[in-house]
Amino acid sequence: xxxxxxxxxxxxxxxxxxxxxxxxxxxxxxxxxxxxxxxxxxxxxxxxxxxxxxxxxxxxxxxxxxxxxxxxxxxxxxxxxxxxxxxxxxxxxxxxxxxxxxxxxxxxxxxxxxxxx
Numbered sequence: 001x002x003x004x005x006x007x008x009x010x011x012x013x014x015x016x017x018x019x020x021x022x023x024x025x026x027x028x029x030x031x032x033x034x035x036x037x038x039x040x041x042x043x044x045x046x047x048x049x050x051x052x053x054x055x056x057x058x059x060x061x062x063x064x065x066x067x068x069x070x071x072x073x074x075x076x077x078x079x080x081x082x083x084x085x086x087x088x089x090x091x092x093x094x095x096x097x098x099x100x101x102x103x104x105x106x107x108x109x110x111x112x113x114x115x116x117x
Contacts, residue, residue, distance in 0.1 A: 002041040009037030009045060016055070026079065028058050028072055035059045061117030069117035076111050080104045 012034035019025035031049070038046035050056050061067040068076075087100055 005037045005041035006045060009034045009041060009049075012037060013049070013055075026076065028062070028068065031055050031059055032062055035063075058117070065115055065117070067115040067117035068111060072117075073111050073114075077108060080108060 012030040015025065016027045016030035016034065019027035019030060035046065035049055038049055050059055058069065058072065061069060084097075084100055084104055087097060092100070
């Protein structure tokens with residue numbers, strides 16, 4: 001089970017790194033998942049990700065305060081707007097747009113009601 005968790009953690013780190021350069025892929029949720037998987041598989045990997053110069057502060061903000069940094073909130077908002085805009089441009093059916101609007105609005109409300117990191 002430890003190898004599975006370690007593998008899932010590494011996969012999540014890879015997705016987070018891709019998310020840094022690809023604006024439609026979230027970074028922080030994958031980092032939080034990676035930290036969870038590493039905590040359950042490898043103390044060395046968990047310590048590495050928590051102490052990482054780029055990833056560590058985002059994980060610690062969430063773990064210690066349930067906080068999301070303002071820059072991450074803005075990036076998430078832009079990504080969500082881009083996804084919805086792309087759906088509009090591609091002519092998604094009205095019921096799909098309605099579902100997206102409700103779900104994406106709920107996600108934005110959640111993000112923007114978290115404390116700032």
